[in-house]
Structures are given as C-alpha cells and as structure tokens.
Amino acid sequence: xxxxxxxxxxxxxxxxxxxxxxxxxxxxxxxxxxxxxxxxxxxxxxxxxxxxxxxxxxxxxxxxxxxxxxxxxxxxxxxxxxxxxxxxxxxxxxxxxxxxxxxxxxxxxxxxxxxxxxxxxxxxxxxxxxxxxxxxxxxxxxxxxxxxxxxxxxxxxxxxxxxxxxxxxxxxxxxxxxxxxxxxxxxxxxxxxxxxxxxxxxxxxxxxxxxxxxxxxxxxxxxxxxxxxxxxxxxxxxxxxxxxxxxxxxxxxxxxxxxxxxxxxxxxxxxxxxxxxxxxxxxxxxxxxxxxxxxxxxxxxxxxxxxxxxxxxxxxxxxxxxxxxxxxxxxxxxxxxxxxxxxxx
Amino acid sequence: xxxxxxxxxxxxxxxxxxxxxxxxxxxxxxxxxxxxxxxxxxxxxxxxxxxxxxxxxxxxxxxxxxxxxxxxxxxxxxxxxxxxxxxxxxxxxxxxxxxxxxxxxxxxxxxxxxxxxxxxxxxxxxxxxxxxxxxxxxxxxxxxxxxxxxxxxxxxxxxxxxxxxxxxxxxxxxxxxxxxxxxxxxxxxxxxxxxxxxxxxxxxxxxxxxxxxxxxxxxxxxxxxxxxxxxxxxxxxxxxxxxxxxxxxxxxxxxxxxxxxxxxxxxxxxxxxxxxxxxxxxxxxxxxxxxxxxxxxxxxxxxxxxxxxxxxxxxxxxxxxxxxxxxxxxxxxxxxxxxxxxxxx
Numbered sequence: 001x002x003x004x005x006x007x008x009x010x011x012x013x014x015x016x017x018x019x020x021x022x023x024x025x026x027x028x029x030x031x032x033x034x035x036x037x038x039x040x041x042x043x044x045x046x047x048x049x050x051x052x053x054x055x056x057x058x059x060x061x062x063x064x065x066x067x068x069x070x071x072x073x074x075x076x077x078x079x080x081x082x083x084x085x086x087x088x089x090x091x092x093x094x095x096x097x098x099x100x101x102x103x104x105x106x107x108x109x110x111x112x113x114x115x116x117x118x119x120x121x122x123x124x125x126x127x128x129x130x131x132x133x134x135x136x137x138x139x140x141x142x143x144x145x146x147x148x149x150x151x152x153x154x155x156x157x158x159x160x161x162x163x164x165x166x167x168x169x170x171x172x173x174x175x176x177x178x179x180x181x182x183x184x185x186x187x188x189x190x191x192x193x194x195x196x197x198x199x200x201x202x203x204x205x206x207x208x209x210x211x212x213x214x215x216x217x218x219x220x221x222x223x224x225x226x227x228x229x230x231x232x233x234x235x236x237x238x239x240x241x242x243x244x245x246x247x248x249x250x251x252x253x254x255x256x257x258x259x260x261x262x263x264x265x266x267x268x269x270x271x272x273x274x275x276x277x278x279x280x281x282x283x284x285x286x287x288x289x290x291x292x293x294x295x296x297x298x299x300x301x302x303x304x305x306x307x308x309x310x311x312x313x314x315x316x317x318x319x320x321x322x323x324x325x326x327x328x329x330x331x332x333x334x335x336x337x338x339x340x341x342x343x344x345x
Numbered sequence: 346x347x348x349x350x351x352x353x354x355x356x357x358x359x360x361x362x363x364x365x366x367x368x369x370x371x372x373x374x375x376x377x378x379x380x381x382x383x384x385x386x387x388x389x390x391x392x393x394x395x396x397x398x399x400x401x402x403x404x405x406x407x408x409x410x411x412x413x414x415x416x417x418x419x420x421x422x423x424x425x426x427x428x429x430x431x432x433x434x435x436x437x438x439x440x441x442x443x444x445x446x447x448x449x450x451x452x453x454x455x456x457x458x459x460x461x462x463x464x465x466x467x468x469x470x471x472x473x474x475x476x477x478x479x480x481x482x483x484x485x486x487x488x489x490x491x492x493x494x495x496x497x498x499x500x501x502x503x504x505x506x507x508x509x510x511x512x513x514x515x516x517x518x519x520x521x522x523x524x525x526x527x528x529x530x531x532x533x534x535x536x537x538x539x540x541x542x543x544x545x546x547x548x549x550x551x552x553x554x555x556x557x558x559x560x561x562x563x564x565x566x567x568x569x570x571x572x573x574x575x576x577x578x579x580x581x582x583x584x585x586x587x588x589x590x591x592x593x594x595x596x597x598x599x600x601x602x603x604x605x606x607x608x609x610x611x612x613x614x615x616x617x618x619x620x621x622x623x624x625x626x627x628x629x630x631x632x633x634x635x636x637x638x639x640x641x642x643x644x645x646x647x648x649x650x651x652x653x654x655x656x657x658x659x660x661x662x663x664x665x666x667x668x669x670x671x672x673x674x675x676x677x678x679x680x681x682x683x684x685x686x687x688x689x690x
Binding site: 035036037038039101104105106123124125127128129130131132134135136138139142143153154157158160161164165166167168169171172190 | 380449474488499
C-alpha cells in the first residue's frame with residue numbers, strides 16, 4: 001500500500017464537510033451526468049444541484065456524512081483522499097438512493113426543506129431515479145480494481161441490502177412489547193448502521209489493514225448508527241423543523257413506532273396507557289400530536305432515548321479507539337461523530 | 346476451464362423451461378428465504394410460490410426465459426448446468442426486481458394473472474421488495490469467485506442500470522415524430538435487451554471464450570430483445586389476455602407510445618391523423634381503445650411491427666450462428682428464441 005501513502009502536502013482536517021464536499025461532490029455530479037437525461041435531472045434535483053425546472057441550483061445536497069467519515073478514516077490509515085474518493089461518492093449515491101425511495105414509501109412530502117423528488121417528478125420516475133442512483137453507486141465499486149476491491153464491493157452490496165431489510169422491517173414493528181424494541185434494534189442496525197459501518201471500514205479494507213481493525217471500525221459504525229437513529233427519533237418529536245428539513249412529528253403522525261414511543265409504551269407508567277389510546281386513535285391534529293409528545297415524555301421515552309443515544313455515541317468512540325488510527329484522525333472523528341449525532345455545527 | 350466440462354450423463358435439452366425451472370427455481374427460492382421475513386413474503390408472492398396470505402402456492406412464477414437462455418448457452422460452450430446456475434438464478438431475480446417496480450410505476454394492477462405485489466402489500470413494501478430482489482441478484486454475482494467473475498459482475502451491474510435507464514426513457518417518448526421512434530429503439534436496447542444480452546454472454550464469460558464470441562452473443566441478445574418488445578407491443582393491442590396475463594390494451598389506455606403507435610403516427614396515412622386525435626382525447630372506454638387499435642392497424646402500425654419483430658428475430662438467430670456454440674445448442678436456442686418472441690409452446 002506504500003504507493004497509496006503520501007506524507008507531503010496533506011491538508012488539515014480532510015474530513016470537514018467542506019473538504020469532503022469539494023473532493024466528493026464533483027465525482028457524484030459527474031456520475032449523475034452520465035445517466036439517461038430524465039434520470040440525471042431527477043437525481044440532480046434530489047442532490048440539490050438542479051431546481052425543479054432543471055436549472056442550476058446550489059445547496060441542499062445533504063451533509064455528506066458518510067463521505068466525510070470515509071475521508072477521515074482514510075487519513076487515519078495513511079491513505080490519500082483520492083484513494084477512497086470514488087468509494088466516498090459511491091456511498092453517498094447509495095445513501096441518497098435509499099432516501100429517494102424512502103420518501104415515496106413513507107409518503108414524505110419534504111426532503112431537506114424542498115419538495116421530495118416523487119412529489120415533483122411522480123412516483124414512477126422517482127422509483128427509477130432511486131434505482132439509478134443505487135446502481136450508479138454499486139457500479140463504482142464493482143468496476144474498481146484497487147487494493148481490497150473484492151471485499152469493498154461485497155461490503156457495499158451487503159450494506160445496501162441491509163438498508164432495504166431495515167426499511168421493510170421498520171414497517172412491521174408494533175409498539176407495546178419488548179419484541180417491538182428488539183425489532184427496532186435489529187432494524188436500526190440494518191437501516192442506519194450498515195452504510196456507516198461500510199463508510200468506516202472501507203478505507204481500512206483499501207489499506208489492507210487486519211481483521212481486528214475492520215471489526216473495530218464496524219463496531220464503531222454500528223453504535224454510531226444506533227446513536228444517530230435514536231437522536232433522529234427524538235428530533236422528529238421535539239426538534240426544530242428548520243434543522244431537520246422535515247415537518248415536525250411526521251413519525252408519530254404516521255404512527256411509525258420510533259424509539260421514544262416504543263420505550264414509553266413498554267413502561268408501566270400510567271402515561272403509557274393514555275399514550276397507547278392516543279396512538280390508536282386516528283387523529284393527526286397538532287393538538288393530538290402535542291398530547292402524544294407530552295405523554296411519551298411523561299412515560300420517560302424522551303429521557304431514555306436521549307440517554308441511550310449518548311451511550312451508543314460513547315461506545316462508537318470507544319470502538320474507534322481500538323482501530324489504531326492516527327491520533328489526529330481519531331480526535332477529529334470523535335468530533336465528527338458528535339456533530340453527526342447531535343447536529344452541532 | 347476443463348474442470349468445468351463434463352461429457353458424461355448430460356441431459357438432453359437443458360434449456361427447456363422445465364429443466365431450467367428444476368435447476369434454477371430452488372436457488373431463487375432459497376435466496377428469497379434468506380431475506381427479512383416481510384420481504385421474503387412479498388418476493389415469494391411475486392415469484393408465485395406463496396399466495397397473498399403467505400401460504401404455499403404453485404405456478405405463475407414466470408417463464409424463466411433468461412435462465413433458460415443462460416443454461417442453453419452454457420451447454421453450447423461445454424459447461425455443466427451447475428457452472429451457471431447461480432448466475433441464472435441471479436438474472437431472474439434481477440428481472441423480477443424490475444417487474445415489481447415497473448408495476449408500481451405503471452400502476453399495473455395485474456402481473457401474470459394475479460394482483461401485482463404493490464396492490465397486495467402496498468407501494469412502500471413493494472418498493473423495498475423490488476430493491477431486495479435487485480440486491481439479492483447482484484450479491485450472487487458480486488460474491489462469486491468462479492472463472493470470469495469480474496467481467497460477469499460488471500456485466501450484470503451495467504445491465505440492470507440500463508434497464509432502469511430504459512424504464513425512465515420510456516416515460517419520455519412522445520409519438521408523432523421520427524425522434525419518438527429513435528428514442529423507442531434506444532429504450533428497447535436498454536429495457537428489453539440488456540438482461541437478455543447478459544444472459545447469453547454470461548456462460549461464454551464463465552468459459553472464458555474470446556471477445557468475438559461474446560460480441561456475437563451480445564448482438565444476438567440485443568436483436569432478441571427488440572423482437573420480443575415489439576411483439577409484446579403488438580400483443581398488448583391485439584393479443585389474448587389469457588396468454589399475456591394482463592388486461593388488454595393497457596399500453597394504449599395509459600397512452601404509452603409503443604412501437605405500432607409510433608409507426609402509425611409517423612406515417613402520412615389519413616388514419617394517422619385520426620389516430621393522433623383519438624390518442625390525445627382522454628377517453629379510455631373499450632370502444633375508444635378498439636377504435637384506436639383499428640386506426641393503428643389501418644395506418645400500417647401492426648403490419649410494420651410484426652414484420653420488424655420477425656426481422657430482429659432473424660438477426661438474433663444470425664448473430665447466434667457466429668458464436669460457434671455446439672450445433673445442438675444452436676438449434677435448440679433457435680427454437681427457444683422463437684418460443685420466447687412468439688409465445689409458442
């Protein structure tokens with residue numbers, strides 16, 4: 001791997017979102033430009049570099065969380081940004097593919113503060129566009145021939161399959177039992193953690209690091225995904241729509257049993273019974289959603305969720321420490337983890 | 346490749362649908378059983394081995410056209426069925442993934458005479474199920490390590506991406522111009538031909554045959570796809586719903602400009618003008634659809650389509666002849682081509 005390592009003019013903090021953006025976004029944009037024109041337009045809109053009419057737009061294309069993680073680990077194992085740039089673009093394309101499809105499945109009207117792709121271009125074209133992004137991402141790793149390419153391609157393909165499994169499992173979760181919480185945990189490992197594990201492990205595979213390093217990074221990504229998902233669940237109910245880019249309480253409006261709800265309903269707190277009745281009532285008025293939010297809080301759902309999110313964030317950092325990355329990268333990744341989970345800037 | 350060749354007790358006509366079914370269907374079924382339970386159920390329903398309630402069912406799981414082609418070419422290049430069995434299962438999973446999503450995109454209620462998956466399980470779960478089938482198929486080729494595995498994985502991934510491109514392009518075709526016919530031809534190469542090319546070429550890649558053999562098989566698959574799609578277009582308008590498993594005239598009801606329509610509207614036959622007016626009227630009554638069908642026929646759309654389908658079928662056979670397969674396989678593939686395009690049994 002020595003040919004992939006340079007100690008020359010390496011910039012500081014490769015993994016800041018700005019740097020990931022300048023390194024990775026042009027690759028994503030170029031890849032999307034190779035698509036069939038109507039797909040290129042929809043994907044360009046979803047990624048934020050085109051508006052609804054196909055005219056240039058700027059901003060809104062997400063935080064490039066997974067690309068930033070990948071570039072940071074690359075730095076930590078002595079690789080150059082360009083050694084994982086196409087993988088970083090690929091993981092973002094795959095992540096965005098799941099968002100395009102998820103918005104249709106959840107009938108979500110908004111994504112990153114703009115109308116979701118299916119609302120603008122129709123369900124059929126948005127299904128095809130999500131598929132196109134997915135295959136674009138997979139082709140980049142399947143056709144790659146650098147070090148560790150077979151393991152990387154296999155990891156990517158497995159990871160995206162796990163996301164689909166988690167998306168489907170989420171729709172089968174029923175609140176009010178421990179089985180619901182167990183299914184939730186399994187769902188989060190699939191839906192939220194799989195691509196994060198893939199992002200953290202890929203540079204180590206490219207650098208041909210031993211299995212214990214890969215395991216530490218995968219463990220770290222698993223906990224990071226759980227911390228992130230639980231925090232997102234809390235934000236859906238008590239967060240600021242200006243930050244999330246989505247209407248507040250979409251999950252409880254749709255009666256999607258998120259972690260605070262599952263925890264609250266599994267308690268024998270009197271609020272849990274009232275919550276259960278409110279949950280099974282069909283009302284979606286703001287007052288009803290507010291009442292549910294208050295009952296979830298009263299039954300301890302918010303407190304437990306926030307505590308558990310922090311706990312998993314701590315575990316993510318702990319496992320990261322076992323990966324033997326450079327101290328600089330470890331420190332910066334720790335900051336990045338916190339920024340990702342808690343949306344601090 | 347000598348280890349992959351046996352001349353012992355090889356059965357006759359490996360490529361008959363019955364043989365492909367017994368060799369390939371158990372692999373598909375096993376793969377589906379590894380999915381998250383709700384996805385396994387939806388995919389099992391779509392493939393016909395489960396009913397709407399998740400109980401065992403039999404039949405209806407398609408003709409395994411692409412698997413049959415792959416097994417036949419395998420025979421023709423001296424491979425055993427087991428040498429390409431998992432690729433044959435993979436191409437069928439990918440093909441079925443596109444059907445699950447296409448039925449949602451086209452709002453088609455029926456598939457193979459049964460309710461389409463999205464009608465039974467909802468749009469969201471059907472999107473996830475199509476994705477699951479797609480990734481299941483790709484994982485089988487990405488994780489494979491037999492001869493030619495890199496080229497095979499690359500071909501599969503490219504092919505499914507072309508299908509998505511063709512599905513999207515189809516929605517952009519406007520009748521009444523030569524540009525419409527050119528876009529149609531491009532669309533068919535993507536949507537219909539890509540997986541057939543992949544099916545025919547894969548055994549030759551596994552047997553490490555030279556590039557001219559691969560090119561002949563790809564050319565053959567391209568023409569086969571065009572012949573098949575144009576024949577399907579004709580069947581949509583004038584075929585027997587008991588054979589197609591779909592309601593008649595779904596394409597013209599949705600104003601999906603298929604080949605007979607494009608050809609008819611591009612003529613300067615007086616019927617073309619009347620057809621254009623009927624096309625742009627919103628009526629979908631049976632009488633209106635019948636009138637459109639008669640005008641398409643009168644303007645020559647049916648005749649030209651049937652002639653062109655036969656022409657492409659002839660070209661498919663011609664290119665097949667250049668691939669240097671065993672005479673038995675070539676003869677049997679020629680019969681199979683005719684059966685696929687013309688639905689003869």
